[in-house]
Amino acid sequence: MARVEQIFATSIYSAPLGGPRVKALIDELRTACRSIAQEDIAGQRWSADAGYKGYTSYASLDDLPMRNPSFAELAERLKPHLVEFAAAVDFEMRGLRPEIDSIWINVLENGGTHTGHIHTNSVISGTVYVDVPDGASAIRFEDPRLAMMMAAPPRKARAAAHNRNFAYFKPTPGTVLLWESWLRHEVPTNLAAEDRISVSFNAVMV
Numbered sequence: 001m002a003r004v005e006q007i008f009a010t011s012i013y014s015a016p017l018g019g020p021r022v023k024a025l026i027d028e029l030r031t032a033c034r035s036i037a038q039e040d041i042a043g044q045r046w047s048a049d050a051g052y053k054g055y056t057s058y059a060s061l062d063d064l065p066m067r068n069p070s071f072a073e074l075a076e077r078l079k080p081h082l083v084e085f086a087a088a089v090d091f092e093m094r095g096l097r098p099e100i101d102s103i104w105i106n107v108l109e110n111g112g113t114h115t116g117h118i119h120t121n122s123v124i125s126g127t128v129y130v131d132v133p134d135g136a137s138a139i140r141f142e143d144p145r146l147a148m149m150m151a152a153p154p155r156k157a158r159a160a161a162h163n164r165n166f167a168y169f170k171p172t173p174g175t176v177l178l179w180e181s182w183l184r185h186e187v188p189t190n191l192a193a194e195d196r197i198s199v200s201f202n203a204v205m206v
């Protein structure tokens with residue numbers, strides 16, 4: 001009897017943020033994201049220069065947990081998720097633990113997109129979703145072996161999830177998504193009339 005086994009897995013972690021008053025925290029994060037997006041002139045300028053339709057604090061602010069307690073609370077609540085993901089992918093921790101070293105806001109307007117990228121200098125990356133209106137884009141992950149598939153046939157439209165070269169996730173607000181930072185991903189064009197709001201972060205081992 002033949003066996004076909006799946007090896008070299010790429011893991012995506014997804015879980016509700018959890019804990020008390022999640023909806024209130026997400027509401028606070030939304031308010032904070034919007035007010036910081038209004039006030040952060042350097043971030044607005046960087047977003048415009050980078051062709052990011054909307055606002056990201058990625059390049060302009062490195063102190064969100066100090067600016068607003070909702071980000072500090074979020075970072076604290078993400079800790080057990082990071083630990084669980086590290087365990088799920090069998091990292092040999094050697095006494096280390098994953099710690100968030102950067103956290104930033106993404107407000108993607110209608111028609112906005114975030115082209116393919118990886119998160120350099122970090123180990124685990126992730127996003128917490130704040131607003132995912134109807135028509136908002138999913139996040140798309142790319143098979144890290146894609147560059148090696150010069151002669152490989154395309155996959156069937158209905159290929160099994162583990163055989164596809166791209167994977168789409170469209171989490172609901174309050175969901176935590178984690179992946180290893182080397183995994184290339186993008187946010188295709190946001191077709192929602194309203195903004196798609198999320199908070200992303202990188203974690204390193206300390």
Ligand SMILES: [Fe+2]
Pocket residue numbers: 117118119185200
């Ligand atoms: Fe990203």
